[in-house]
Amino acid sequence: MARLTIIKQDNPLIRKTSKIVDDFSPRLHELLDNMYETLLHANGMGLAAIQVGVLYRLAIILTEEYGLIEIINPIIKTVKNQRIDSEGCLSCPGISGRVRRPHLVTLEYQDRHGQKQIKTFHGMDAVCCCHEIDHMDGILFIDKLIK
Numbered sequence: 001m002a003r004l005t006i007i008k009q010d011n012p013l014i015r016k017t018s019k020i021v022d023d024f025s026p027r028l029h030e031l032l033d034n035m036y037e038t039l040l041h042a043n044g045m046g047l048a049a050i051q052v053g054v055l056y057r058l059a060i061i062l063t064e065e066y067g068l069i070e071i072i073n074p075i076i077k078t079v080k081n082q083r084i085d086s087e088g089c090l091s092c093p094g095i096s097g098r099v100r101r102p103h104l105v106t107l108e109y110q111d112r113h114g115q116k117q118i119k120t121f122h123g124m125d126a127v128c129c130c131h132e133i134d135h136m137d138g139i140l141f142i143d144k145l146i147k
């Protein structure tokens with residue numbers, strides 16, 4: 001495994017829209033494993049591929065309910081309730097602020113083998129999922145701060 005460089009908010013790449021993943025080969029697994037090492041070293045909760053300069057729709061999240069989750073080509077199927085909570089981002093060091101997010105989110109996504117999965121996430125796990133999916137569309141949490 002290797003640690004990857006996390007790009008910051010001043011890098012224009014972070015605003016790009018990521019592409020659908022259609023290659024579930026060992027190259028993808030290596031990327032996911034390297035992202036995991038990078039996330040652990042950075043002491044973060046989630047990391048989207050775009051944050052390591054790879055423009056594909058995937059992210060990893062350390063959830064409270066399920067442990068490490070790899071979400072590839074995620075689609076939000078259901079959102080319920082709202083919560084306002086403080087967020088940060090490894091691409092925006094030194095910044096935190098309150099954002100409104102769903103309290104429950106059900107995602108359809110693929111795992112690293114391309115198998116379709118459906119899971120429901122609650123609380124901070126749901127917040128994390130929405131934050132990472134935003135990254136896939138070039139959106140940062142600082143765009144959504146509540147004044």
Ligand code: CO
Pocket residue numbers: 088089090091131135
């Ligand atoms: Co982030």
